[in-house]
Amino acid sequence: MTDPLSAAAEPNRRRLLQLLASGPRSVTELAEQFPVTRSAISQHLLVLAEAGLVEAEKSGRQRIYRVVPDGLRRLQAEIDRFWTAELDLLVADAEELRARRTPPENTQNTQDTQESS
Amino acid sequence: MTDPLSAAAEPNRRRLLQLLASGPRSVTELAEQFPVTRSAISQHLLVLAEAGLVEAEKSGRQRIYRVVPDGLRRLQAEIDRFWTAELDLLVADAEELRARRTPPENTQNTQDTQESS
DNA sequence: CAAATACGTTAGTCACGACTAACGCATTTG
DNA sequence: CAAATGCGTTAGTCGTGACTAACGTATTTG
Numbered sequence: 127m128t129d130p131l132s133a134a135a136e137p138n139r140r141r142l143l144q145l146l147a148s149g150p151r152s153v154t155e156l157a158e159q160f161p162v163t164r165s166a167i168s169q170h171l172l173v174l175a176e177a178g179l180v181e182a183e184k185s186g187r188q189r190i191y192r193v194v195p196d197g198l199r200r201l202q203a204e205i206d207r208f209w210t211a212e213l214d215l216l217v218a219d220a221e222e223l224r225a226r227r228t229p230p231e232n233t234q235n236t237q238d239t240q241e242s243s
Numbered sequence: 244m245t246d247p248l249s250a251a252a253e254p255n256r257r258r259l260l261q262l263l264a265s266g267p268r269s270v271t272e273l274a275e276q277f278p279v280t281r282s283a284i285s286q287h288l289l290v291l292a293e294a295g296l297v298e299a300e301k302s303g304r305q306r307i308y309r310v311v312p313d314g315l316r317r318l319q320a321e322i323d324r325f326w327t328a329e330l331d332l333l334v335a336d337a338e339e340l341r342a343r344r345t346p347p348e349n350t351q352n353t354q355d356t357q358e359s360s
Numbered sequence: 361c362a363a364a365t366a367c368g369t370t371a372g373t374c375a376c377g378a379c380t381a382a383c384g385c386a387t388t389t390g
Numbered sequence: 391c392a393a394a395t396g397c398g399t400t401a402g403t404c405g406t407g408a409c410t411a412a413c414g415t416a417t418t419t420g
Contacts, residue, residue, distance in 0.1 A: 132252055195340070
């Protein structure tokens with residue numbers, strides 16, 4: 127589970143990363159956003175830390191967690207490694223089919239996804 | 244586990260999707276690429292099918308699996324939904340730091356004290 | 361028709377992840 | 391110093407995912 131992608135896949139941890147993306151937070155602060163106990167959040171944070179995605183800094187009696195940008199890069203790299211050119215092509219085909227089925231006022235061509243890396 | 248991202252996160256299933264991205268294959272053909280039994284692969288394929296990522300077509304006594312482009316789109320959308328602009332920005336910062344080799348102390352992200360809501 | 365092939369399905373094991381409750385440790389506060 | 395606060399840690403439960411072995415079912419082949 128040291129694998130960044132597997133670590134980030136769990137829904138609660140996904141949300142934790144998103145929360146931390148907007149700025150560092152203490153454990154209690156984070157835990158308030160979840161229905162589970164602080165202990166559970168603490169353990170989730172440790173998993174993320176093991177994966178190198180977050181890190182903590184002591185500040186008084188709190189521990190302020192923050193995202194590790196370089197860890198995110200590795201995560202992104204792993205996602206990109208999975209998302210091969212073939213897969214991308216298949217998605218592109220799906221878009222094309224979708225566009226043809228709806229003649230004139232077709233969809234907005236959302237080509238924003240997946241930029242170069 | 245009907246969630247596409249969770250379904251695609253498992254290493255074996257990740258590989259299955261990549262293999263199928265290069266073209267449709269039968270179950271035995273796929274199973275040969277793995278150290279586990281055909282039964283395991285069959286079950287993995289069913290999980291992927293439940294998530295709408297693959298589908299099968301009977302051809303004689305084999306079942307030819309192939310990816311579902313539209314399912315891949317949903318997977319990609321879910322990944323994009325997770326990978327917010329903030330996360331992307333943090334990665335960009337990491338790149339910048341890597342390029343400059345000059346660690347600016349104030350590159351911390353917005354510490355706007357957003358209190359509880 | 362009988363054997364072989366290509367699967368799906370099922371039962372059952374095993375390991376592990378997610379979670380809670382309780383405790384221990386440091387740090388701040390009165 | 392004693393109480394309170396903020397966390398990490400541990401033990402133990404529960405659910406479930408991954409896997410194998412065995413069996414059942416179409417379909418092809420001789």
